[in-house]
Amino acid sequence: xxxxxxxxxxxxxxxxxxxxxxxxxxxxxxxxxxxxxxxxxxxxxxxxxxxxxxxxxxxxxxxxxxxxxxxxxxxxxxxxxxxxxxxxxxxxxxxxxxxxxxxxxxxxxxxxxx
Amino acid sequence: xxxxxxxxxxxxxxxxxxxxxxxxxxxxxxxxxxxxxxxxxxxxxxxxxxxxxxxxxxxxxxxxxxxxxxxxxxxxxxxxxxxxxxxxxxxxxxxxxxxxxxxxxxxxxxxxxxxxxxx
Numbered sequence: 001x002x003x004x005x006x007x008x009x010x011x012x013x014x015x016x017x018x019x020x021x022x023x024x025x026x027x028x029x030x031x032x033x034x035x036x037x038x039x040x041x042x043x044x045x046x047x048x049x050x051x052x053x054x055x056x057x058x059x060x061x062x063x064x065x066x067x068x069x070x071x072x073x074x075x076x077x078x079x080x081x082x083x084x085x086x087x088x089x090x091x092x093x094x095x096x097x098x099x100x101x102x103x104x105x106x107x108x109x110x111x112x113x114x
Numbered sequence: 115x116x117x118x119x120x121x122x123x124x125x126x127x128x129x130x131x132x133x134x135x136x137x138x139x140x141x142x143x144x145x146x147x148x149x150x151x152x153x154x155x156x157x158x159x160x161x162x163x164x165x166x167x168x169x170x171x172x173x174x175x176x177x178x179x180x181x182x183x184x185x186x187x188x189x190x191x192x193x194x195x196x197x198x199x200x201x202x203x204x205x206x207x208x209x210x211x212x213x214x215x216x217x218x219x220x221x222x223x224x225x226x227x228x229x230x231x232x233x
Contacts, residue, residue, distance in 0.1 A: 036221075042226055043118075043227045044157075044204065044222075044224040049220075049221055093221075097169075098169070099164070100170075102222065103159075
């Protein structure tokens with residue numbers, strides 16, 4: 001079945017450092033890809049998305065490009081802030097008939113130090 | 115507009131009891147999905163409801179059930195609780211089919227979750 005693999009955390013960075021969180025996927029079709037972020041004690045917030053190959057999703061300085069040839073959707077940010085500390089989840093949409101669900105990676109915890 | 119509202123936020127139950135969790139989607143959203151989040155298993159899909167019908171179900175035992183009402187609000191129920199049911203239960207809403215949104219393109223809007231602890 002479809003699956004998502006994320007790099008293990010935690011990732012610890014200093015403020016203003018460059019961030020990359022790797023995400024690769026396995027899918028039989030052409031899923032949409034998502035990054036969600038979860039702050040402590042909260043639900044998931046959609047960070048960005050891409051719906052087809054070579055699409056670039058971006059939001060709040062974060063970017064990810066849908067790479068079909070490498071089945072990847074790596075999350076990047078040029079300069080992280082302390083407020084970016086959270087858990088990041090990569091996900092793909094798995095569609096069956098007219099219904100769909102999200103398949104999530106295991107999550108990567110990011111800790112940004114001042 | 116108001117987000118996805120889940121109640122209660124926290125719940126403590128004992129083994130063998132049953133529990134009902136509630137989710138009110140964003141106004142205009144007709145599809146509601148439920149996910150279970152645990153440290154060991156991560157985020158797992160429970161089920162999806164649209165127009166009061168369950169359209170998709172994850173790999174969970176029959177103790178987990180749900181329903182959706184005509185106003186799109188949804189409830190999930192877990193009977194005969196086990197310690198392993200302790201988790202954060204997340205509800206997510208989306209537009210659903212028939213409203214011009216290609217399925218899977220728009221993602222979900224999640225609620226803050228209900229933290230269930232079984233003792």
